[in-house]
Amino acid sequence: MQSSPQLGPDYLPGVTPLPIDPEWWRGAVIYQIYPRSYQDSDGDGIGDLAGIAQRLPHIARLGADAIWISPFFTSPMKDFGYDVSDYCDVDPMFGTLADFDRVVAVAHELGLRVMIDLVLSHTSDRHPWFVESRSSRDNAKSDWYVWADPKPDGTPPNNWLSIFGGPAWHWHPGREQYYLHNFLVSQPDLNLHAPAVQDALLDVARFWLARGVDGFRLDTINFYFADRHLRDNPSLPRELRNDSIAPSVNPYNHQLHLFSKNQPENLEFLRRFRAELVPYGAAAVGEVGDAQRGLEIMAEYTSGNDKVQMCYPFELLQPSRATAGFMAAAFDRLSRAAPDAWPCWSYSNHDTVRHITRWNLSDAGARAYTNLLMCLRGSVCLYQGEELGLPEADVAFEDLQDPYGIAFWPEFKGRDGARTPMVWDVSNQAAGFSTGKPWLPVSPVHQPLAAAAQEQDDASMLAHYQRALAFRRRHPALRSGAQSPMIATGNVVQFVRIGGGEQVFVSVNLGDGSATVAVPQGSWRVAGQGLGIDVSEDATEVTLGPWQSCILVKPD
Template identity: 60%
Template sequence: MSFLDPWVDQKPDLTTDPDWWRGAVIYQIYPRSYQDSNGDGVGDLSGIIHRLPHVASLGVDAIWISPFYRSPMLDFGYDVSDFRDVDPLFGSLGDFDALVQRAHELGVKVIVDLVLSHTSDQHPWFKESRSSRDNPKADWYVWADPKPDGTPPNNWLSIFGGSAWEWDGQRMQYYLHNFLTQQPDLNFHSEEVRKELLDVARFWLDRGVDGFRLDTVNFYFADAQLRDNPPLAESERNDNTAPSVNPYNYQDHLYDKTQPENLQFLKDFRAVLDEYPAITSVGEIGESQRGTQVQAQYTSEGRLHMAYDFDLLANAYPSGTRIAAVMDKIETHVANGWACWAYSNHDVVRHTSRWNLGPEAHRIYAALLLSLKGTACLYQGEELGLTEAYVPFEDLQDPYGKRFWPKFKGRDGCRTPMPWAADRANGGFSDNKPWLPVAMEHVQSAAEVQHGDPGSMLNFYREMIGFRKAYPALLKGSYHAVEADDTYLSFIRRHGNVDVFCAFNLSGEPRDVKMPDGAWQIDRAAPFTIEDTETGPRLPGWQALFATTGS
């Protein structure tokens, strides 16, 4: 018997509610670092299958699996060389089918990361495209002649640093790459390219996936005229899309992404999804200047189901004032859309370290994430309270970190292996040397250690996700602001005739709660402490209150 068996409900949730994704909790798995099943030091699909009971025990609705396709792994799977196969490092298509089947048996849906904006330079499509200017796939990528002086056709920059153009001596032209030079961008102005990518989506839908996370969804089209981007005023620069050390932030990216033609493609993509029952899509929008506007466009009029919002993935501390402002912005400008909120993922410093949160603060912010209007996305290890790991330069794998070290240390610190057991080598992740070192401080927070502790972070997440599911208002309800300052936030979620009042003390000092007018009943099943005073409820430091009215 597994140590997780008592937590796993063996009755699968086979709902075909087309809106299951509204208010769902999605758990992101970075496969390289989840569980190694064959001793090569790299996580794989079989390892994920082995750990699915842990995922199911959290009570989440779906997993999002980062790329596992065939790839040279220069960007660890985001440089795809075959969209229709599993890289042998991770297993086989049979392993993937088994993963989907087991997840569904446990009532967990499967969302896969679809990387459509670019491929690896080892993809057969690119090899053919670069071979000449008149081959059948000559226009499948963004090619351009140099300026008369031999320099790139325009001033576009790569997110990974330097020019977004790379000279190809075989074809005697430049090709566009928004990321690594080995990641050429596909030309979405080509109808054949668009049709082929829609067929890729069908391939995975036919294998039983429940949806897609669309990587860099606003990078699909580039300006057909290849116009220069204008400079961006220093006061408008931020590091939401690229780290501050990267001159990418010096431009206003008007022409290298977020083009109007993308709106029709997203409709076409949604039409494919709608051929299958209860499928969802969440788009990653990398847009620092016009993010809210793009989010509104991309999640309306039959396009994406929801957008992966970057506001809470930023470095700025999430005070009550700031979160209230973010929610007001979404409610005002994205009223008909739906957000997918996350604090951490495989690209940013883990939020516990990024915001310098202690365990109590981590819990209150987790409860807040699970109470906001929108879908919640958790990143593996978040449920264990993991901090950002330090990875020395000699162990660094991320090309982004190697490029900008030491001011930007890259993304390896959030990608270190998942700790499962304190008494096994490498925290139970692998019997051999892992691809990234296991952080020693993580081992003491291993899942098996926390499983048996009722007061652990892991069991808090289980309780809080279960609490969220008890209230349809916390899943699909509307949002109504009540009060906010830097250390406090309260709002009401409303669904049907039931209102849920949510109040969060975002500080270590006690805070009196002013209840809204009405006959409110405090729900003391929530995993927080509430003090009763003559004047009303009081929240000790880092505590929350939930109350209901209606029936």
């Protein structure tokens, strides 16, 4: 890996960064903020950066180490900010660059690192780069996007499909060529085979690093490069199809996406990107969107200490519940792929049905899965409202905003059910999110779960999350230690974390029946009060009731 210039970070005047710690991300808990829905400060019904700054103390009290803010850049909002038309400015609906600087300043005052969402695989079709690129075949940016001639019969150059449905190619009459779009037609894919494109994207990273950000969440990290030869993707047998990336009604699932993503050229670009982070002690977490090889790709992208620090795969974002057997198999796959790979685990995000609904969890079940998440080797992403135990909101068709949901309704209701406004209190019908009409309706099921009420209740879901995060932070073995092979016996999953001069034994019952668990030999003491059951010091086995945990610690 090429070393960065040893001149120190080049921060803008007035930026107050947190102390540089190259390992801050390891084992960190990162809280995802979907800015449209977190807090509206000006009454227009849309969340904004000033609102985020206002609500950061909630995240600090929760015990998170960092925030990740979904896109707030200038955008026509066809895909709600994931279609960027200016990487280096704030869309007016979210505020200004000064508002962003205020978010960073307040976060750092509270000890929170700040990560922002970079969408580097594609832009909006309104981005000046694309406007120039589409103007002719010989302009300075003519090769900045993936353009291709049609087949002799005028059809697209290959069989690649868009995640949003239909062909991944759109005809442009001016150039008499097709351009690639893995997502919406209005989201043309950049051509990272062009060195100038890579340089421009690295300039974007430098712009935000200079403003004090502590890292990036890299959207669709495995989509950066397409096959140079544009070869057809092979078909995928029905029995191998997996709907964790796209709904089962989407023909995208009918292909093995061998050539449209996951290309080897990505590794060198990630090394270049990592080099930009080093002087700042910044970190990157990549989103690996691949239903077949997510863990293996994550291992490839995070191993060797020269690419991104961590990735989160889709394994725990799937519709099927992460049972004990599923979890053990996933960790076995990961250890075989690369022992030093570093995952960032997440149950929910802005693109998936909230896990409490997706897995049909009771209150006790949600708490058990929280305990497990906080004890896994890797880092953690929590999605806003998860700490309140919010289920998926039911959004009527006439209220839908998500183009994905509108396209596949009613078989797939889209992503709006996970994107409804955060519920803060019962001060008004918008649950304290706004003084105006929210861009998506506030769920009446969510209102009784508002943060203000839960903050007063030591038995609430919020209090449970606060205890679980505090427990993780107290124990170095949980943040950065090794993990023994995960064992699944029936509905019980168990393992040992080792590091920082201690061992932590974790056993969680992920079912609604009782189970007896053997306690390893040694002088263990009960840890995680309020998270697990009490165990006598001389016990050789314990009985876990439905959804109960046993968490023990001893010196290493």
